[in-house]
Amino acid sequence: MNAFSYRQGVLHAEGIPLSAIAEAVGTPVYVYSRAAIVERYRAFADALGPNALVCFAVKANSNLAVLQVLAVQGAGFDIVSGGELARVLRAGGDPGKVVFSGVGKSDAEIRAALEAGIFCFNVESEAELLRIDAIAGQLGKIAPIALRVNPDVDPKTHPYISTGLSENKFGIPIAVAADVYRRAARLPHIGIRGIACHIGSQLLDLSPIRDAAQRLLLLNQTLAGEGIEVQHLDLGGGVGIRYRDEVPPSPEDYAGMVHAALGDMPHARVFELGRALVGNAGLLLTRIEYLKQGEDRHFCVVDAAMNDLMRPTLYDAYHDILPLRQSDGEQRQYDVVGPICESGDFLAKGRRLPELAEGELLAVMSAGAYGFVMSSNYNTRPRVPEVMVDGEQFHVVRRRETLEDLFGPEEMLPR
Ligand SMILES: Cc1ncc(COP(=O)(O)O)c(C=O)c1O
Numbered sequence: 001m002n003a004f005s006y007r008q009g010v011l012h013a014e015g016i017p018l019s020a021i022a023e024a025v026g027t028p029v030y031v032y033s034r035a036a037i038v039e040r041y042r043a044f045a046d047a048l049g050p051n052a053l054v055c056f057a058v059k060a061n062s063n064l065a066v067l068q069v070l071a072v073q074g075a076g077f078d079i080v081s082g083g084e085l086a087r088v089l090r091a092g093g094d095p096g097k098v099v100f101s102g103v104g105k106s107d108a109e110i111r112a113a114l115e116a117g118i119f120c121f122n123v124e125s126e127a128e129l130l131r132i133d134a135i136a137g138q139l140g141k142i143a144p145i146a147l148r149v150n151p152d153v154d155p156k157t158h159p160y161i162s163t164g165l166s167e168n169k170f171g172i173p174i175a176v177a178a179d180v181y182r183r184a185a186r187l188p189h190i191g192i193r194g195i196a197c198h199i200g201s202q203l204l205d206l207s208p209i210r211d212a213a214q215r216l217l218l219l220n221q222t223l224a225g226e227g228i229e230v231q232h233l234d235l236g237g238g239v240g241i242r243y244r245d246e247v248p249p250s251p252e253d254y255a256g257m258v259h260a261a262l263g264d265m266p267h268a269r270v271f272e273l274g275r276a277l278v279g280n281a282g283l284l285l286t287r288i289e290y291l292k293q294g295e296d297r298h299f300c301v302v303d304a305a306m307n308d309l310m311r312p313t314l315y316d317a318y319h320d321i322l323p324l325r326q327s328d329g330e331q332r333q334y335d336v337v338g339p340i341c342e343s344g345d346f347l348a349k350g351r352r353l354p355e356l357a358e359g360e361l362l363a364v365m366s367a368g369a370y371g372f373v374m375s376s377n378y379n380t381r382p383r384v385p386e387v388m389v390d391g392e393q394f395h396v397v398r399r400r401e402t403l404e405d406l407f408g409p410e411e412m413l414p415r
């Protein structure tokens with residue numbers, strides 16, 4: 001399905017013209033499609049089969065309504081902080097389906113996860129393993145763990161979002177992983193459950209994940225030979241989406257790769273998909289404030305900025321920009337920029353668009369993942385609202401911040 005499409009020349013989110021949302025809620029605003037999220041989750045979960053636990057990587061979009069939609073479908077969750085754990089619990093997610101990744105888990109976060117009864121800690125260093133063992137001991141619990149190994153494969157993606165190379169801070173080098181497992185097996189409050197990895201994000205080629213899976217299998221063989229049995233293999237996330245003209249793997253391609261790599265190993269399979277589930281289920285709606293003629297280019301100044309959507313400036317990422325009204329009129333090249341005082345504040349550069357007018361609405365596409373969650377209050381700009389469309393209806397699932405939300409009396413020194 002296409003959550004966002006032109007109907008009679010007007011861009012809709014499911015059954016609602018986007019202009020109706022802008023009128024009711026104002027701009028900028030993030031708009032998500034419930035049906036699109038459900039469809040993507042179902043496609044992956046069904047293709048991967050009953051032996052799979054598909055965990056949504058909460059970092060991609062932590063809006064409670066998004067988590068709630070996925071929880072109702074039976075999704076698990078991949079979290080990287082106590083804050084994300086709290087969100088999953090608030091949204092009705094099952095703690096028994098939560099995996100906890102991240103290189104810097106604090107005492108308080110480890111304790112909260114043990115108390116909630118999560119499925120598994122993906123442990124990223126030996127020091128962390130010892131700390132989890134000690135805290136589990138204090139609580140009288142056995143902590144379920146997998147080691148997140150760093151398989152040292154090149155995911156062939158943007159260097160900022162690659163995580164599985166030896167130069168990256170993530171995971172335990174695969175060469176020493178067996179040793180750490182041996183030590184883990186002797187710790188009194190650690191229960192070894194799995195082997196995990198995650199090599200990077202926005203992967204368009206599945207062969208690096210297959211290579212990583214093969215390295216996990218070799219490690220599993222070594223461990224099994226010594227009587228250390230794991231019950232699950234966690235291949236992480238990272239499946240890419242189409243932003244422009246990429247051809248990302250389909251859920252069936254992905255499931256096929258997993259089957260080819262793991263064959264009929266009896267182990268449960270865990271996945272940590274973020275972007276692939278929600279990236280194209282969201283957009284950022286913005287209004288044109290001014291059109292401005294530079295010496296050699298047209299600037300289109302919109303009311304959304306790099307603080308609302310950071311990906312273009314941070315990764316030079318491409319996001320399609322669609323005018324709300326379809327037009328086959330003459331095109332021009334625009335730099336679509338925001339109001340922030342940084343030259344890096346752009347949403348698109350040199351983009352061909354039909355001739356634009358002040359006050360017009362634009363949709364910045366593929367903004368459902370790593371959009372709102374990476375926003376900030378830079379330039380004292382309130383965070384924008386989030387809306388969930390459901391057929392012919394929509395719900396405001398996070399209101400726009402007010403200036404009162406942004407500064408409190410505690411900021412002032414005593415007079
Ligand atoms: C440990 C871990 N799991 C899962 C993900 C989700 O990645 P993606 O949104 O690319 O599926 C990430 C982010 O790259 C991650 O760091």
Ligand SMILES: N[C@@H](CCCC[NH3+])C(=O)O
Pocket residue numbers: 059161163201202311315369370
């Ligand atoms: N924030 C990145 C993805 C990072 C993935 C987290 N490990 C993006 O927008 O593409």
